[in-house]
Amino acid sequence: MAPQARGGLIVTVVGFFAGIWLFLAPFIVGYQKVGQDWTDATKNDLWTGGALIAICALTLLLYAAFALRDAARAAEQKNTADVEES
Amino acid sequence: MVKYVIGAVGALLGALAGAWLMLAPFALAYQDSGANWADPTYVDFWTGLPLLVVSLVGMILYVSGLVVELRRRGIMRRPYSEPAGQPQAPGAPEGKAQGSENNLEQILLPLVTAMLKDMQERDRSRDEAHQETPNNVQQVPGKGEEGSVRS
Numbered sequence: 001m002a003p004q005a006r007g008g009l010i011v012t013v014v015g016f017f018a019g020i021w022l023f024l025a026p027f028i029v030g031y032q033k034v035g036q037d038w039t040d041a042t043k044n045d046l047w048t049g050g051a052l053i054a055i056c057a058l059t060l061l062l063y064a065a066f067a068l069r070d071a072a073r074a075a076e077q078k079n080t081a082d083v084e085e086s
Numbered sequence: 087m088v089k090y091v092i093g094a095v096g097a098l099l100g101a102l103a104g105a106w107l108m109l110a111p112f113a114l115a116y117q118d119s120g121a122n123w124a125d126p127t128y129v130d131f132w133t134g135l136p137l138l139v140v141s142l143v144g145m146i147l148y149v150s151g152l153v154v155e156l157r158r159r160g161i162m163r164r165p166y167s168e169p170a171g172q173p174q175a176p177g178a179p180e181g182k183a184q185g186s187e188n189n190l191e192q193i194l195l196p197l198v199t200a201m202l203k204d205m206q207e208r209d210r211s212r213d214e215a216h217q218e219t220p221n222n223v224q225q226v227p228g229k230g231e232e233g234s235v236r237s
Contacts, residue, residue, distance in 0.1 A: 004151030008093045011144025015100040018137050022107070025133070031125040040116045041126030048110070052103050052137075059096030066089035084196065 001067075009063065016056035022049030087159075090152035097148055100141035107134025 022045050026032035032042040111117035111127040123131075156162035 002151050002154065004147045004154065005090070005093070007147040008090075008097065008144050008151065011140050011147065012093065012096055012100075014140050015097075015137065015144070018133060018140075022129075022133055025129045026126070029125050029129055031129075039126070040114050041111070041124075041130070044110050044114055044116075045126070045130065048103055048107055052100065055096055055099045055103070059092060062092045063089045063096075066092065070087075070089065 005067075009060070012056050012059050012063070015052060016060070019049045019052030019054075019056060022046075022052060025049075087152065087155050090148050090155060093148035094145050094152065097141045097145035101138050101145060104134045104136075104138030104141055107131070107137065110134075 026039075026042040026045050027034065032039060038046075107130045111124075111130050112119060117124060117127040153162065157164065
């Protein structure tokens, strides 16, 4: 895997965990009491955190899918070249 | 190649989310300007800022990966590099001419190999046909022998 791709993937994983943190922060930090109406800050954190989780998960999933497709194509081309050589 | 575009778009959206988190306490007015920062403001700002920075770094990485891939496939050229197929100046060093000759050789090699194999097969089948008709002593080495290659 190219070093740029590895770095990019690490960043995406960091974004995923940042989303989880945002989702849980109102309850962990304690500015949202359980059972009470959600404040604007809580709603913002939940929506932003949820969106961030979804974006990063989708990015990772699609990246993996296309990386697999590229690897399969490369292997196919290599096999074809080997057969032509022999 | 598409994977890098997807990664870059994801990183861009992450950066936008980070920027929004930094502005949200003031945009949604759960932080009064001038007042001490409340807990939600600290959380949002100090999550948003690293997220923005990290996502921008990620976007740069994905885009540089895309550029490397495009160069590898020959879609994009290095800036200031000599365009391919430029006519060689007289008296220029032989190295490049030799390189292009080797390339031509590499391109022609499979074609020549296939032709050679085809001619050898044709010779072999002709030999077999001759062996099947031993009484036919007088063979005219005419058109059939043209271009024969014996291995």
